[in-house]
């Protein structure tokens with residue numbers, strides 16, 4: 093299997109120009125970076141759903157090369173991005189770090205949540221276009237750790253999730269796609285239905301509010317967002 097036929101974010105980004113930020117995180121359509129208006133829609137949706145404001149300290153989990161983090165930073169007080177791709181974190185640091193307000197760290201989502209020394213400082217958490225690459229065990233460990241240790245977090249946004257219920261319409265006549273739906277290493281990762289995401293969140297202490305992006309958004313026909321709030325105890 094070639095690097096581009098998997099969800100590889102370690103070696104594949106190295107094959108692209110250092111400033112092809114959207115290409116490096118595969119925010120592309122037919123191999124081309126998505127237009128700026130689409131990025132604007134994403135930034136607006138994240139700011140609106142998370143209700144980002146000047147008092148917020150945002151944890152951007154699986155932030156990739158920080159290109160999206162960088163566009164969200166003006167809306168918050170502080171941002172920490174974390175990603176397990178050494179190459180992408182290096183791109184983020186070189187291009188977008190503005191310490192101490194905007195910083196990037198290397199690490200696995202769940203491991204870094206378990207070891208974060210000051211978890212209570214964060215008010216909001218984002219995981220955009222990345223949750224599908226977390227195997228179930230990582231997803232559960234990460235969400236449960238956020239609920240347990242990150243006591244100041246009001247919302248967790250799981251953005252741009254591929255919807256299992258709409259996979260048949262997305263793939264149409266193409267052959268062999270069913271086998272990849274539960275594979276976190278496949279190009280789109282694990283497709284989870286809205287019910288599956290809600291149940292997974294509930295098992296970890298969160299209540300999910302589900303939504304779909306507005307019509308101009310290029311991936312609205314197969315993706316959705318889940319805004320998590322602490323479940324009533």
Ligand SMILES: C[S@@+](CC[C@H](N)C(=O)[O-])C[C@H]1O[C@@H](n2cnc3c(N)ncnc32)[C@H](O)[C@@H]1O
Pocket residue numbers: 101102117118153154155156157159160174175176177180199200201202219220221222225226230
């Ligand atoms: C499609 S990119 C999205 C990057 C960024 N959130 C954005 O929207 O531009 C997916 C990212 O998830 C990261 N990732 C996948 N599994 C991870 C894990 N277990 N811990 C940390 N990062 C992970 C990859 O390295 C990659 O940078």
